[in-house]
Amino acid sequence: MSVLRVIEPGFQTTVQDLGRFGYAHFGVSASGAADALAMRAGNLLVGNAENAPALELTLAGGAFEFESAAVIAVTGSDFGAGLPLWRAVELPPGSVVRFGQSLGGARCYLCIRGGLDVPKVMGSSSTHLLTGVGGRALRSGDTLPIASSAIRRWKGNTIAPPAHTGPLRVTEGPQASQFSGELYAASYEVTEASNRMGLRLRGPAIPSPSGHMVTEGVALGAIQIPPDGQPIVLFVEHQTTGGYPKPANVISADLWRVGQMRPRDRVQFERVTMEGALGLLREQEEWLYSLV
Amino acid sequence: MEIRPASDRSLLVSFGSEISLEAHRQVRALVEHLQAAPAVLNLHPAYASVLIDFDPRRRSHRDIEELVRARMSLALEKTEQEARILEIQVSYGGSAGPDLEDVARHTGLTASRVVELHSSALYLVYFLGFSPGFPYLGGLPPALATPRLSAPRKRVPAGSIAIGGSQAGIYPVESPGGWRIIGSTSLRLFDPGADPPARLGIGDHVRFVPV
Numbered sequence: 001m002s003v004l005r006v007i008e009p010g011f012q013t014t015v016q017d018l019g020r021f022g023y024a025h026f027g028v029s030a031s032g033a034a035d036a037l038a039m040r041a042g043n044l045l046v047g048n049a050e051n052a053p054a055l056e057l058t059l060a061g062g063a064f065e066f067e068s069a070a071v072i073a074v075t076g077s078d079f080g081a082g083l084p085l086w087r088a089v090e091l092p093p094g095s096v097v098r099f100g101q102s103l104g105g106a107r108c109y110l111c112i113r114g115g116l117d118v119p120k121v122m123g124s125s126s127t128h129l130l131t132g133v134g135g136r137a138l139r140s141g142d143t144l145p146i147a148s149s150a151i152r153r154w155k156g157n158t159i160a161p162p163a164h165t166g167p168l169r170v171t172e173g174p175q176a177s178q179f180s181g182e183l184y185a186a187s188y189e190v191t192e193a194s195n196r197m198g199l200r201l202r203g204p205a206i207p208s209p210s211g212h213m214v215t216e217g218v219a220l221g222a223i224q225i226p227p228d229g230q231p232i233v234l235f236v237e238h239q240t241t242g243g244y245p246k247p248a249n250v251i252s253a254d255l256w257r258v259g260q261m262r263p264r265d266r267v268q269f270e271r272v273t274m275e276g277a278l279g280l281l282r283e284q285e286e287w288l289y290s291l292v
Numbered sequence: 293m294e295i296r297p298a299s300d301r302s303l304l305v306s307f308g309s310e311i312s313l314e315a316h317r318q319v320r321a322l323v324e325h326l327q328a329a330p331a332v333l334n335l336h337p338a339y340a341s342v343l344i345d346f347d348p349r350r351r352s353h354r355d356i357e358e359l360v361r362a363r364m365s366l367a368l369e370k371t372e373q374e375a376r377i378l379e380i381q382v383s384y385g386g387s388a389g390p391d392l393e394d395v396a397r398h399t400g401l402t403a404s405r406v407v408e409l410h411s412s413a414l415y416l417v418y419f420l421g422f423s424p425g426f427p428y429l430g431g432l433p434p435a436l437a438t439p440r441l442s443a444p445r446k447r448v449p450a451g452s453i454a455i456g457g458s459q460a461g462i463y464p465v466e467s468p469g470g471w472r473i474i475g476s477t478s479l480r481l482f483d484p485g486a487d488p489p490a491r492l493g494i495g496d497h498v499r500f501v502p503v
Contacts, residue, residue: 010479020493021333021334021345022333022334023334023489024334024335024336024345025323025335025336025337025419025420025494026424026425026482026488026489026490027421027422027423027424027425027426027482027490028424028489030333030334030345044340057492064392080497114458121484121485122318122484122489130423130467131423131465131467132465133424133484134484140395171297171299171300172297173298173299174296174298176306197501214309214310214311214338214339214340214341215338215339215421215428216304216306216336216338216339216340216341216343217298217304217335217336217337217338217341217342217343217421218336218343219299219301219343219345220299220301220302221299221303222299239422239423240336240420240421240422241336241338241419241421241422241466246298249298249299249300249302250299250300251299251300252300252301253350274297274300274353277300278300278352281300281349282349285349
């Protein structure tokens with residue numbers, strides 16, 4: 001069996017698929033790729049099922065050796081690997097793919113034809129870093145077998161990556177009526193205290209509604225306002241329940257953009273209707289499937 | 293029952309806005325009856341609500357709402373729900389329960405009276421949330437209510453028995469946390485390799501036994 005060897009793990013590299021579903025009532029959120037759109041596109045390019053386990057690189061670095069010939073696709077942000085992005089690339093045996101600092105957003109995906117052969121924990125190969133469910137971040141010397149579960153031929157075309165400019169679009173959250181639009185009045189900065197669990201933002205404080213709120217379930221992309229008024233965007237490793245009010249929720253079609261945000265990026269929010277949000281998701285899905 | 297979207301891929305079903313046994317009964321019934329429902333990805337039960345994550349490419353909010361209403365009318369027909377009782381052995385105080393003395397001071401009780409009260413109550417698992425397998429327990433004797441720490445600990449060991457305000461809980465895995473730690477159990481409450489991965493489930497009862 002062919003093997004991928006970790007020469008250097010980079011800042012934070014994990015194995016991800018599209019998430020672990022069906023365990024939120026045990027307190028385990030879905031996890032999965034932070035930019036699922038990039039990972040799905042990479043898997044489609046190399047002929048994998050879109051859920052095939054791949055590597056998620058964060059902010060910088062990573063060097064990986066392929067023992068045997070391989071077909072890979074690097075998607076997401078450009079981490080300076082010196083390879084064409086958003087297309088399948090053939091590697092001869094013994095190739096080393098070396099990544100540098102991100103030249104764009106927070107995450108880059110290395111998808112390998114056949115997928116990584118990583119045991120499933122609770123139905124998924126994704127790493128939930130905070131809880132250790134599904135494993136840990138990669139270390140030097142780790143070896144990962146490459147599976148042979150490609151489902152179709154790979155293609156030689158290059159994809160134009162999705163654009164990610166403009167405000168982050170949201171629909172109203174469960175407590176929207178308790179807020180008066182302060183979230184949309186200013187831009188916010190992504191702070192260093194951001195991770196796969198959530199993006200902590202800094203900017204003009206948003207007044208917290210008075211009155212006690214009973215803890216309730218929280219959704220992926222929920223924007224919650226703690227007592228200090230600084231918004232937190234709950235992300236793939238979020239807590240399953242929480243007691244802070246939520247004026248808004250990032251739309252599904254923009255979740256991948258949250259996964260590409262880096263500390264010091266600025267974010268502005270814009271309201272869209274539920275119909276608008278679902279229309280944007282439909283367009284995005286059509287775009288993705290037009291690639292293969 | 294109130295149903296509204298929480299996002300473009302989730303629906304929040306609320307049974308009032310208070311913690312009550314009646315709301316809990318409905319939460320539990322809905323969670324049981326939505327297991328393995330088509331396009332439903334995750335269920336997030338809480339005290340008086342269930343958040344339902346679904347795949348918006350396969351189902352609409354309206355579809356899921358109809359599913360919830362249909363399943364709830366089914367669920368409420370069979371009202372008998374069995375309660376398991378799990379006894380959990382706890383070593384109280386000392387390094388296992390570094391906040392026991394603080395809880396005693398705050399409540400004006402002796403440490404041994406705190407232990408006596410804590411281990412005399414029958415607790416109800418309202419839901420699991422926050423972190424893997426973390427049970428939100430109702431039934432803490434009101435005399436034991438103690439505010440959370442002003443600054444949460446970065447690391448609370450797995451097995452910590454805790455009080456947070458008027459709630460009781462157990463940290464099944466190591467995590468940050470702001471609740472008062474009064475004891476510790478060696479019982480493993482969360483195991484990703486087990487099926488189900490959590491030892492306790494919604495609606496179970498718990499009794500603490502001092503060792």
